[in-house]
Amino acid sequence: MSREYQTVILAGLLHDIGKFIQRGEFKGSLKVAGKHPAVSASFIKAKSGAFDKVTDISLLVELVQRHHETTRFPPEPRVQQADSSIRPLAYLVSAADNYSSAEQGEESGEYRDYKTGPLASIFSRLKLTNPTPDVNHYRLRPLNPANSFPESFRQLAPEQTNNYLKDFGRDFDKIISKVNLSDFDCLYTHLLSLLQRYTWCVPSNTQEMAPDISLFDHLRTTSAIAACLYLYHQRENTLNERDVADNRPDKFRLVVGDLSGIQNYIFDIANIGVGGVAKRLRARSFYLNALSEAVSHNLIHEFDLPVVNIVMSSGGKFYVLLPNLPGSFERIEAFQQELDRWSVSQFGGELAVNLAQLAFNGQAFNNFGQVLGEISERLSKRKSAPLKGYLVKSGVWMTDNFKMHAYNGEEGLCQSCNKQIATYIDEHGDKLCENCRRDLLLGTMLPGASYIAYTMTDVPAKYRVSTFHLHGDYSLAVLADAPEADFPGYLICKLNETNIEEIPDHPALPKFMANYIPLAGEEHCTGCPGCKDEKKPAFGEPVYFDCMANRSRGRKMLGYLKADVDHLGSLFVYGLRDNQDDRNSISRIATMSRMLDLFFSGRVDQLLNIRFKFCYTVFSGGDDLLIVGPWNEIVDLAVTVQDDFKKFTGQNKNITISAGIGLLKPGVPVSRSVMSADAALEESKERIIKRETEGRDQLTFLGRTMKWSKVAPLLETANQLSSWLDSEKLTVGFLRKLLNLSKMHRCYYEHEEVRGLKYLPLLTYEIARNLAPPGTRDTDAQAVRLWAENIKNLDHDHTVYLDFLVKYALLTKE
Structure with a gap:
């Protein structure tokens, strides 16, 4: 990356940092009064030591200070006031800002104090067929899933806001003192992590009716768009005011990647006793997620983009925003063909990475949901013909590519998957292929993992046992401790924790990952x-x-x-x-x-x-x-x-x-x-x-479908039946008869068959025969009798779901 390019990317990430900073009160050189672009510039100047090794500080200050074109702002922060030599870049950051927030939402109609305005829940205004609820908001708290539940309030407390900003300032200073400031990727990802930790709960625009866009997401998408615009105009030799401002050409290309066949691959373990299914099952799921991540990394590396250009990624699916450069379509199609070839050779075609792409212009950011809808249709079409890039050429089937070439290993087929040739015998004598051996080793290491590290080069010997190949040049290391400075990773992810200060020498990000599994020990394993x-x-x-x-x-x-x-x-x-x-x-x-x-x-x-x-x-x-x-x-x-x-x-x-x-x-x-x-x-x-x-x-x-609103009350009743079984107020025999009677009731209730009404007299007979008579002094027996009488009501929930209640209660008994 050139120094100018790095400056543009960082300007996109920090252009609105003033919106956060100006919420607090600071002493010293940091100016917080005035419009937010000026506060952003003041922050850059005050912290220039963090940026001067990898960016042009004067250019960075100008780009964050002059990124607005609207006349709602005074002349000073407008793009038009930038020096002519850098004005195209100022227009570029301004365009990225506008595209990121292409739809700002309905204004509230009244001024709101930006210092105390909270972030509204993004889910509050989602609407398909039901009315939307009252808008809830987020407290200012460092990112943590437990802190991420919205609450019913309207204003933040100024004192809490100020303390929150002081914590941000303290952690920012730690970055400056510890992180390798000469490595742009290292500085950039640590800043990105810090912004995620603190600005996930800060609104990008407090004056909207429901300010539900996180400042963090606005900053990261602005940086991603700015990177695409810079590469596009640089390649097209159109880095001028007129062409940058023109939103009609298709300057962008969105790529969606989807890993298909995940479920079949994860669960198709032929022999669950070989190699420890618990180890291998979690390992396969984890490995495939890492594989999907590596494919998205490959794309941003191919186009020289920062990590924020992976705009969404989860569950084996990702979206990458690219510049629409000449030959981009062909490069992505060639990558698809390579992925298809690799899928057949590595997994016999069980797994397939399907890519779809769509070129679009700046105007399309006004309705990005439509862009997602169009590319989703293209992805569906691609998935309908998986591996086509390898199996078909010029419309002709490549029959040789359908053949799997395997050698006759001495050990025969893998005892775990029954598909690949066994190349390894474990300590229990189980014969495993390379993939199943990898799963076994990975599954052993995952429970103790605190970090995962992506690398494209050979790792030092001490890390090789915990490093697993993914695709092409990409590998993944699973680590219990933070890697030392000699580890050649291009990205280190700390699991389930947003504070990454102990990884100062590498590009690093936090990653939330559901990784919990019960482990053998006194608490979980007692000799069953x-x-x-x-x-x-x-x-x-x-x-x-x-x-x-x-x-x-x-x-x-x-x-x-x-x-x-x-x-x-x-x-x-x-x-x-x-x-x-x-x-x-x-x-x-x-x-x-x-x-x-x-x-x-x-x-x-x-x-x-x-x-x-x-x-x-x-x-x-x-x-x-x-x-x-x-x-x-x-x-x-x-x-x-x-x-x-x-x-x-x-x-x-x-x-x-x-x-x-x-x-x-x-x-x-x-x-x-x-x-x-x-x-x-x-x-x-x-x-x-x-x-x-x-x-x-x-x-x-248990064969019954229930609305969630009914589940908890039904479970309470089922547990009550179980309790009555324990105290012998009910018998298993009586419950089994109720199970048969419930079939009659369902004939009437669901299918309107009159013969199902036999339920009532037969139930009355069973109650009289098996339960205590009315008026008994035993309170528990009275409760049982009352419950049984209630299920004579044909529309009562306990009657409708009687079979579920009985099956659950019987399950609780040995």
């Missing part, structure tokens, strides 16, 4: 039958699945919880529109995407660490999750995730999640178990319950 064979897990290693099952209440079963956000595509494309206003700016969409991933990657991991310690994360990130654990704990987790998600999204009924729970024995192959959870989730999505108008926003478990 699954741990008594000769292959029991060592202390600190992932516990076996049958160990988790043995933690279950009653029957020793595993629960597989699968959940995702309903109507996600529609929410991104249409959720920010209404009849008066389109609010689909790239900043707002980036805020929504980042916050969703924060919940599934960060908050879910916290829940498992704090409350659900015997559950195992297969994956959780983006907008979905799959978690395995003792069946009763999985049910409680599902309810907790739903409750937290409602609070996280401000009780907005337009954004909901659906979930399914599969209940299986621990010895059932993982692929079949996940299919059960998949089927339950699909039922939650599609099944329309009587008297409802649509599916979704539901849980399916």
Whole structure:
């Protein structure tokens, strides 16, 4: 990168830092009075020692000070007042700022104090078919999933704001004192991390009716757009005022990448006893996510872009913003062909990285949701013909490329996957291929990982055992401690923590990742039958699945919880529109995407660490999750995730999640178990319950689909039945008869078959025969009798879901 290019990128990142700084009171040389561009410039001048080794300070000051063209600002901060020699660059940063916030939203109509105005929840105004709720706001707190729930208040306390800014200033000074300021990428990523930590909860524009764009997301997308504009105009030799201001040419290219075949690859483990399924399952999920990240890194490195140009990335899918340079289309298509070839040679075509691309102009930033909709259609078309770049040439099938060339190894097929040739025998005598051996090693290291490091060169010998190849020149190291200065990583990610000051010599970012799994030890492994064979897990290693099952209440079963956000595509494309206003700016969409991933990657991991310690994360990130654990704990987790998600999204009924729970024995192959959870989730999505108008926003478990609003009360009743079983106020025999009677009731209730009305007289008979008579002095017996009499009401929830209540209560018994 040239010094001028680095200055432009940094100007995009810091152009509105004054909006944050001017909220506080500072003594000394830092000016906080006046318009925010002047405050941004004052900040750059006061902290010039942090930037002067990698940027042109005078140019940086001018670009952040003069990035507005509107006459609403006095002459001094306007682009037109910049020196003619740098004016094109000032217009460039101004254009990036405008594109990032292409739709500023409806003004409130009244002046609001920018010092005390809080950030509104991005989820508050999402709308599909339901009314939107009251707008909730965020407190000023460093980024942490637990701190990211909006609250009902309207103004921040000035004293708290000032203290918050002092903390920011203190941490910024730590960066200056520790970080390698001669390395632009190192400085840039540490600044980006600091801004994320502190400005995620600061509004970009306090004067909107609902200021819901995070300043952090506005800054990072402005920097990304500025980088694209600079490279475009430099290559086209059009770095002048007129051409920079022209928003008609297609200066941008968006690339979406999607890793297909993830689920089949993760769960297609032929022999669950070989190599430790718990290790390999989490390792495969983690590896594929890292692989997707590496592919996105490859794109930004190919086009010489900063990390912010990966505008969204989670769950095996990413969006990269590129300059629309000559030959860009061909370069990306060539990359697709290379990915297709690699997929066949490395994974036999089980996995495929599908890329789609779309060129667009500056005007399209006014409705970035439409851009996402168009590129999504192109991605769907690409996915309908996977691996075409390798299997087809000039419209002709390349038949030789369909052949898998394997050698006859002495060990035969891998005992784990039954697909690749075995090249390794582990300490238990299991024969494994290279991929399954990698999964085994990676799965052993992941529980103790605090950092992941991406590298493109050979690593020192001490790091090789923890380094795994991804794609091409890209590899990943899994580290328990921060890497030393000699580690050749181009990006270090600290897991689940935003303070990265202990990584001063490398480009570094925080990364929230749901990485929790129960480990063998006194708390998680107490000598259950699954741990008594000769292959029991060592202390600190992932516990076996049958160990988790043995933690279950009653029957020793595993629960597989699968959940995702309903109507996600529609929410991104249409959720920010209404009849008066389109609010689909790239900043707002980036805020929504980042916050969703924060919940599934960060908050879910916290829940498992704090409350659900015997559950195992297969994956959780983006907008979905799959978690395995003792069946009763999985049910409680599902309810907790739903409750937290409602609070996280401000009780907005337009954004909901659906979930399914599969209940299986621990010895059932993982692929079949996940299919059960998949089927339950699909039922939650599609099944329309009587008297409802649509599916979704539901849980399916034990063969019944329920709206979330009914789940907690039904579980309470089911647990009460279990308690009555324990105290012998109910018998298993009586409950089994109720189970049969519930089938009759459903014939009437759901299918309107009159013969189902036999339910009532038969229920009356069973109550009289099995329960205490009315008027008994035993209060528990009275409660049982009252409950049983209530289920004579054909529309009562306990009657409608009687089979669920009974099955749950019986599950709690051995």
